[in-house]
Amino acid sequence: ETGVTQSPTHLIKTRGQQVTLRCSSQSGHNTVSWYQQALGQGPQFIFQYYREEENGRGNFPPRFSGLQFPNYSSELNVNALELDDSALYLCASSLSGQGVTDTQYFGPGTRLTVL
Amino acid sequence: AQSVTQLGSHVSVSEGALVLLRCNYSSSVPPYLFWYVQYPNQGLQLLLKYTSAATLVKGINGFEAEFKKSETSFHLTKPSAHMSDAAEYFCAVSRMDSSYKLIFGSGTRLLVRP
Numbered sequence: 001e002t003g004v005t006q007s008p009t010h011l012i013k014t015r016g017q018q019v020t021l022r023c024s025s026q027s028g029h030n031t032v033s034w035y036q037q038a039l040g041q042g043p044q045f046i047f048q049y050y051r052e053e054e055n056g057r058g059n060f061p062p063r064f065s066g067l068q069f070p071n072y073s074s075e076l077n078v079n080a081l082e083l084d085d086s087a088l089y090l091c092a093s094s095l096s097g098q099g100v101t102d103t104q105y106f107g108p109g110t111r112l113t114v115l
Numbered sequence: 116a117q118s119v120t121q122l123g124s125h126v127s128v129s130e131g132a133l134v135l136l137r138c139n140y141s142s143s144v145p146p147y148l149f150w151y152v153q154y155p156n157q158g159l160q161l162l163l164k165y166t167s168a169a170t171l172v173k174g175i176n177g178f179e180a181e182f183k184k185s186e187t188s189f190h191l192t193k194p195s196a197h198m199s200d201a202a203e204y205f206c207a208v209s210r211m212d213s214s215y216k217l218i219f220g221s222g223t224r225l226l227v228r229p
Binding site: 004006031033035040041042043044045048050055056058090092096103104105106107108109 | 160161
């Protein structure tokens with residue numbers, strides 16, 4: 001069974017640029033959630049995708065957007081990067097059904113640095 | 116609204132000593148509760164979860180946690196610390212009726228002294 005994978009591992013961008021982060025779900029999972037973890041803090045929920053539709057969103061501006069593909073892999077896109085976007089971005093996959101989401105399993109994360 | 120408070124940003128114990136990491140939660144609806152561990156430069160690994168079955172939950176690596184509704188607590192314990200337990204530990208809560216969103220505490224870094 002393959003776990004959650006993310007790419008790239010590290011990324012350096014400059015202010016104002018756009019970035020795309022990728023996530024492959026664990027086999028059999030239909031739901032992907034994205035979290036932002038700033039240095040020294042706990043992860044903050046960005047949004048979740050279930051069957052290619054956004055299923056919930058945290059307190060993040062619209063320049064944070066996402067996609068989920070038919071194979072349940074996912075992308076996180078961030079436009080107009082700001083210095084405060086520097087963080088570890090974590091993807092988590094889970095199995096959802098009947099309005100309830102099972103345990104979320106996390107990938108290793110993508111470390112984004114904005115200069 | 117839901118929230119999690121982890122008391123103590125750093126906890127230091129000697130190898131072989133009891134590990135106790137504290138977590139208190141606030142939730143207006145029955146919660147699911149989780150403990151995750153994060154090793155340096157890695158993602159989060161699930162240690163254990165409470166989903167309204169037994170109040171004493173056993174997890175991996177010898178960890179366990181007890182759900183106490185009256186105290187709104189879900190403290191993590193391990194009888195004997197190993198050097199390999201040194202890591203960051205996060206407590207998280209989600210809604211039992213719609214558990215899509217995990218709300219994390221700020222984390223506790225566990226240091227294990229030889």
